[in-house]
Amino acid sequence: DASPATDRRCGLVAIVGKPNVGKSTLLNALVGQKISITSRKAQTTRHRITGIRTRPTPEGGPGAGTQFVFVDTPGFQTQHATALNRSLNKTVLGAVADVDLILFVVEAGRFTPADAKVLSLLAQNIPVLLIANKLDNIHRRADIAPWLAQMQAEHGGPQQARFAEFVPMSAKNAKDIERLFAICEKYLPQQDWWYDEDELTDRSEKFLASETVREKLFRLTGDELPYTSTVVIDKFEEEPPQRKGQKRLLRIAATIVVERDGHKAMVIGDKGERIKRIGTETRQELERLMDCKVFIELWVKVRSGWADDEARVKSFGYE
Template sequence: MNASQPPAEQPAQPSSPEEPVPAASAGGGTDAIDAFFGRKTAPESAAQRCGLIAIVGRPNVGKSTLLNALVGQKVSITSRKAQTTRHRITGIRTHEDTQYVFVDTPGFQTRHGNALNRNLNRTVLASVGDVDVILFVVEAGRFGLDDAKVLSVLQGPGMEGKPVLLVANKLDQVHRRGDVAPWLKSMQERHPFAEFVPMTAKRPDDIQRLLQVVRPYLPEQGWFYDAEALTDRSDRFLASEIVREKLFRLTGDELPYTSTVVIDKFEEEGRLRKIAATIIVERDGHKGMVIGDGGERLKRIGTEARQELEKLMDCKVFLELWVKVRSGWADDEQRLRSYGYE
């Protein structure tokens, strides 16, 4: 089957009512699935390992949730709104003799051609070009046109020989074991994936199994970061991301995704952080959505962001929020750079 011309996205159909799916496991999932495909994991070695792992997939497929679970702490924001991640976010997990350096990429954009989306797609392409292994995240039992477009990037020039692991996330939403193996067989026909990993990112056992599957694909070399490191991003960057997450979570579908957050001030005074941030929107009507009646929504955004930042940074946080209108910013290359988009 040609991956560039897939059928329309359809949920997997139950095969029979008496075949419940057992708890997900990585590296091929159930014993039946392992037996069907065979294990292809590279031989183990006791040498120290370290490498870069890109997490790619269409928007809103669960990449940021997976990254946070792999790292063991929140380093990338999540929301139901597609296109939440906009930067190459690095999360680090050091376990025993192996350091995993994960790169969470924006969802590959196929529907809008503005400067922001072109920037996001450049970030995806740059991320996959210099990593050791790629985790291609899809929803278990589903494969639509947007998934196929991301896969076509992984099959493009310069990708020859780079191991791609198919991470079939949200396995808990597939209700019959019989649905999974035929779907995985169809995916095997689309691309010679190095591994098939049906799993649920919220299950700790699945995360541990995925780490075990990834380890043999990392080079034998020294670690890039200290063993205690969790991300290469600064507290200032994390502050802007947490505010943006609360913005999207509390405005839902009312607010277009072309809104962003700029940190105007980030000061450290002992165990106190003084932060001033501006929420950038494109229209006056969007400004009203963010502020809410009597300023209540903006106040809630600030309160929830402050509480999470205090937990992440283990200190007191004083947070000021402002809202400004900047029409057309998402299609202005100069403004994108000034707002921190690479």
């Protein structure tokens, strides 16, 4: 098995952009399974997440194909200079320093100063595709053509060629995802795969559990709860099935950390309704995702000022 794998390609593709343009949605669509949490709130993604997709190309012979290793990143924060935001920005720049291709995601029809700022931070020597996402929000195709032409004139000309290609698409459209694979493939070097064909992520189940609690928390609290809340997993234990046909059991205990007493009340909700719902939705999603049974216990703790405390930010698992 030491044969040279000239019929194989493999490489790193970073997904970059300001918050809420659809980076995590795109990653999940590319991987074919949900591994990165998404919500309407900025700062939903706080860690670098790797998603893997291996696509065999039978016409290239047995074993031929391409392995895409995608890196989803937190949206780059250009506003508040807290310890948490500094850590998030470091994660982004670290993730894109050493990749083969960058997917720079914006919302179709919009290129704001915040988008320009993120773009200006990317290394110049790596090819960048402009992903104009959420095309489904544009009701008439004719409405997007002038914007696209302007983007091509400003960022694709021979003078200041910034984008290698322009890809108007919707992360929610399966055909667009297929087309994106075909576009990305040629940027990856010919080399053997790094991961097994069926691996989807290099993040642990424990990590996915904490991310899922955080997603439900953000979705079920809407805009009332500031982003400065986080989740710490206190217990993550696995029990093998007791009988044939039974599934393994995960026992999880997690603490939601918030900044104020008022936020704690908000998370708990009237008669504990809301925290109960966060627990139920997390359990259902993890059971589906990991094909197991889940028991989950949730707690809420107040730690004021944690997002601006370097040591706390580290102790909660941020790099």
